[in-house]
Structures are given as C-alpha cells and as structure tokens.
Amino acid sequence: MRAFALLATLGVALAGCQTRPVAPPAPPPEQAYPGVTPSTFHMPGGSGCSGEIERFQAVMDNDLATGHTTKGVHARVSAEIATARSTCSAGNEGGAMGQLHATKTKFGYPG
Template identity: 45%
Template structure:
C-alpha cells in the first residue's frame, strides 16, 4: 500500500471518527518488516488531540513497517509526536492538533482531508 492509499484510509477513518478513547501506543515495528498493511489494521477513532496523535502514530508505524519512511525520519516524527502529546496532556487540544498537522505537512502527508 502506498502513501496515497494510507492517506485515503486515514481520511476515511478520520471522517468516521467517534468519541472512543484512543488506544495506547505499542512498540514500533521493524523497518520494512511487512509488504502490505496487515488485514486487521484499523485507524484509531475519535476527534480529540489524543485521537489525532494516535492516528498519526498508526500511519507512521505502518509506513515504517512497510519501508515507506526512513528510520531517521521516523525518529524525527516520533519527537514531533511526543511534543504534541505534551501539549495535549496539558489540555492544549488545538495546539496539539496544529502540531500534528504541521508535522504531516512537513513530511509530505496530506492534511485537512
């Protein structure tokens, strides 16, 4: 699955979001460890900053596992996600979402879809 397909899946799940709590993050996959997105892959749901962060992390973990993002870029994005998590945990939902959108844009991921 290429970035466009992942972005399309991201958009479809973002539109279908609900108020379910965002799942906890797990360890990232090994770079290039899978050839296709796993069949049971589901985007985290919800509309708050925790959900936005969880979705972006899910896309990054999937892209890393498929070899679509270099480990060095993944590490940078992880730092950006961590900064957004700090803002989110401090109750700055809008700021955290803006930080995620800026990271997506900086790294070539579609935003606002």
C-alpha cells in the same frame, strides 16, 4: 536373461521411489506483499487531539513496518508527535492540533 529381467523389475520399482521437490510454505499474509499494509492493521479510535495524534502515530508506525519510510524519518516524526501529545495532555487542544498539522505538512502527509 534372467538377470536383465530382474534389473528391469528393480528399475521400475525404484522409479516409483523418486522424490519430488517440496514447495516451501507460503509466507504469512503480512509478508506476502511487501509494502502493503496487513489486513490486521486497525486505526486507533478516540476523539479530539489525542485521537488524531494516535492515528497519525499508527500511520507512521505502519509506514515504517511496510518500508514506506526510514527509521530516521520515523524517529524524527515520532519525536514531533510526542511534543504534540504532551501539548494535548496539558489541555491545549488547538496547540496540539497545530503542531500535528505542521508535522504532517513538513513530512508530506495530508491534513
């Protein structure tokens, strides 16, 4: 009988030592909602064709990061943006804006 009481006491004591599963840490905010732009995203400033070009490049980079476009499309659009950037740098504001507008239209972006 004493052995039974001792085993019962040990059983109760050991029951308190059971471990509970630990929940994994929460993912960083930018991974918490796949496909959603993180709160840290900011549009570049600037005016004229250079500002417009940098803002569109930022949109494309964000679309790639959030899975809204593929690497191949991003590369093609970025190449066209680079052409518009060169035109803008050469002082041809109208030509650069026209190239940027054509790229946006071609790939389904507004404006």
